[in-house]
Amino acid sequence: MVSSPNSPWLKYMSLGVLVVQTASLVLTMRFSRTxxxxxxxxxxxxxxxxxxLLKIFTCTLLVFRDNNFRLREMNQLLREEIVNKPMETMKLAVPAGIYTLQNNLLYVALSNLDAATYQVTYQLKILTTALFSVSMLGKRLGSYQWISLLLLMAGIVLVQWPTESEGDSEKKVLSASSQFVGLMAVLVACVSSGFAGVxxxxxxxxTKQSVWLxxxxxxxxxxxxxxxGMMVYDGEAVREAGMFQGYNLVACTVVVLQAMGGLIIAVVIKYADNILKGFATSLSIIVSTVISYFVLKDFNPTGLFFFGAVLVVAATFLYGYESKPAGVSTAKM
Structure with missing residues (x-):
């Protein structure tokens, strides 16, 4: 690529792509489940x-490109790095299992929470990632970052603070039960995201292997x-109507966005920095909230929610302020 990795337009282009992908995935997934x-x-x-499957196919094409579109060289590389190094390959089984659990939990969360609440609450993964980075990688956090984590916790509490709503008691109980299930799914996903990412x-x-490999x-x-997991939990439905039952344009869009998410993050890490990633996270929250309110109409914001969201956004910016010396990374979210 002709442009330097530090080129401003590359940084802001990767920022924009990440904002669109993050907000689009959350909103499309929520829409598809409702x-x-x-x-x-x-x-x-x-x-x-x-x-x-789509991610494997895309990464294989990228490895093929990195090997100058020579099939023999790509096959040799895959054999040497994957087949001939079974212990190195097996190390990926741990995060793979956790990511699979996390991806399924996100569907559960977005089936029970509105997009805006989910998006804000899911920022708790910043805290879990920081804690696992300190414990597993021995990284040190600056004072601004610890303060930002406290602000993050306060914001999450305010966003999830119960509010009185009109309607019969049965509807309230069902709504509270559904929100609890969604909240638990998000919390477990945050913990799994933090651990697997670190x-x-x-x-x-x-190792020196490429991110694509x-x-x-x-x-x-x-x-x-x-x-x-699909055959264990949905095996009967798969045998009756097939694996791709219910697939439409919206469902296919969700699959594509989810597959490309990890690849986009890799590009952002290469061309941008943690402060710009904070911008992307914050902007995606705002975009998701606006669209959730005006388009999906599944969210009625309260004063506490807005205040909590502001704290979460502020915490994201503050955390990135000292992110370079601390070096906390979230390679995949």
Whole structure:
């Protein structure tokens, strides 16, 4: 590429792509799980498997390109780095299993929470990533970053603060129960995201393999785990109507966005920095909130929510202020 990695337009272009991808994935996934259809709804477990297949295919093409489009050289590289190094390859089984669980949990969360609440609450992964980075990688956080984590916790509490709503008591109980399930799914996803991200970062830093090659290894394990999970939990539905039942344009869009998410993050890490990633996160929250309110109409913001969201956005910016010396990375979210 002619432009320097530090070129401003590359940084802001990668920022813009990340904002669009993050907000689009959350909103499209939420819309797909609430859309009323005549036939069966697509299986979340099937979407996870399909996304992994697409990611493997895309990364294979990128490795093919890196080897000057020579099939023999690519096959030799894959054999040497994957088949002939089984112990190195097996290390990816741990984050692959966790990412598979996380991806399924996100569907559960967005089936029970509005897009805006999910998007803000999911920023708790910043805290889990920081804690795992300190404990697993021995990294040190600056004072601004610890303050930002406290602001993050306060913002999450305010966003999730219960509010009185009109309607019968049965509807309130069902709504509260649904929100609890969604909240628990997000919290578990945050913990798994933090651990798997730091674990994957540790693996990447210990070897010289490309990110694309590592993502192929990761994708193969994720596909196996995802396929087994799909057959265990949705095996009867798959046997009756097939793996791709309920797939439409919206479902296919969700699969594509989910598959490309990890690849976009890799590009952002290469061309941008943590402060710009904070911009992307914050902007995606704002975009998701606006669209959730005006388009999906599944969200009624309160004063506490707005105040909590402001704290989360402020915490994101503050955390990035000292991110370079601290070096906390979230390679995949």
């Amino acid at each position: 859309l009323k259809e005549d036939g069966p709804r697509y299986l979340a477990s099937s979407a996870v498997v399909s996304a992994e 674990y994957f970062e540790k693996i990447l830093k210990e 590592r993502n192929i290894q990761l994708g193969v394990f994720s596909f196996v785990f995802g396929f087994v």
